[in-house]
Amino acid sequence: xxxxxxxxxxxxxxxxxxxxxxxxxxxxxxxxxxxxxxxxxxxxxxxxxxxxxxxxxxxxxxxxxxxxxxxxxxxxxxxxxxxxxxxxxxxxxxxxxxxxxxxxxxxxxxx
Amino acid sequence: xxxxxxxxxxxxxxxxxxxxxxxxxxxxxxxxxxxxxxxxxxxxxxxxxxxxxxxxxxxxxxxxxxxxxxxxxxxxxxxxxxxxxxxxxxxxxxxxxxxxxxxxxxxxxxxxxxxxx
Numbered sequence: 001x002x003x004x005x006x007x008x009x010x011x012x013x014x015x016x017x018x019x020x021x022x023x024x025x026x027x028x029x030x031x032x033x034x035x036x037x038x039x040x041x042x043x044x045x046x047x048x049x050x051x052x053x054x055x056x057x058x059x060x061x062x063x064x065x066x067x068x069x070x071x072x073x074x075x076x077x078x079x080x081x082x083x084x085x086x087x088x089x090x091x092x093x094x095x096x097x098x099x100x101x102x103x104x105x106x107x108x109x110x111x
Numbered sequence: 112x113x114x115x116x117x118x119x120x121x122x123x124x125x126x127x128x129x130x131x132x133x134x135x136x137x138x139x140x141x142x143x144x145x146x147x148x149x150x151x152x153x154x155x156x157x158x159x160x161x162x163x164x165x166x167x168x169x170x171x172x173x174x175x176x177x178x179x180x181x182x183x184x185x186x187x188x189x190x191x192x193x194x195x196x197x198x199x200x201x202x203x204x205x206x207x208x209x210x211x212x213x214x215x216x217x218x219x220x221x222x223x224x225x226x227x228x
Contacts, residue, residue: 004154031214040120042201042220043155058215090154098143098162098205098214102154 002027006091006103013078013085013110021076021106023091032074033100036060037088046089049074078108086110113138113204117219125227130174130189132222134202137183144185145203145216146176155201161185172196197226 004025013019025032031050035043045058049068063082068074078085088107092100118133136142143162147155159170166178176187185202200223203216 006154035218040220043218045215048215088152092155094214099145099157099160100155100214100216102147102156104154105152107152 004091004093004101004103006089006106009104009106011106011108013108015110016080018077018079019108021078021089021091021108023074023076023103024072025074025091025093025101025103026072027093027095027101028071029093029095029101030071031094032068033092033094034058034064034066034074034076035090035092037090037105043090046076113142113217115202115204115217115219117200117202117222119222120220121223121225123225123227124192126194127191130187130192130196130224132187132200132202132224134176134185134187134219135183136185136202136204138204143205143214144176144178145205146170146174146185146187147201147203147218148172149199149201149221151198158187158200192224192226194226194228197224199223 007022033048034046044060047066049055065077090105091103094100114137116135145160146158149155158174159168161168161178169175174189199221201221202219205214205216
């Protein structure tokens with residue numbers, strides 16, 4: 001079935017470590033996104049990419065990095081510079097009609 | 112710039128009662144508006160969307176929303192709540208599409224719907 005796959009679903013990190021969250025889509029969408037979700041704050045855009053080898057910062061990009069080497073893949077690295085990384089991370093892709101399709105999310109907890 | 116305000120972070124209704132979740136938006140250009148639903152520890156699923164044309168939009172699971180430009184609102188309704196409707200609902204707005212395709216959405220803070228027997 002077509003969709004977006006995020007992994008891992010749950011991830012624990014020690015302070016000072018970088019971690020990478022995977023996002024793969026087989027919907028043939030050009031645009032992909034990473035959102036962060038915190039209770040009571042809705043979704044906030046971290047990074048987005050409109051095309052392979054190009055990406056732009058969203059509203060809260062500090063402490064995060066991404067790459068877009070393939071159309072299907074848009075991994076997110078949470079670096080040690082991110083001061084409060086514990087959150088639920090959502091990856092999405094979209095068509096030209098504007099509808100976003102979301103993955104199941106990855107929950108990151110810093111120990 | 113776009114923004115979304117969802118009035119009421121928690122709404123509780125009885126099973127069979129009307130569901131009304133409020134959303135007001137601000138946009139400098141004609142908006143595209145969306146409602147998404149999220150079940151615990153899952154991603155978001157599109158309920159419905161307004162782009163152009165008819166202002167009353169019907170979505171999945173019996174939900175509908177009406178775009179009212181004069182009130183800058185896009186409230187979500189369902190005539191009769193079901194236990195399975197208990198979830199978090201997010202309103203989102205997009206003012207324009209990205210030149211390379213895609214759509215930067217601005218989300219509201221969400222409304223948790225509780226359905227009681």
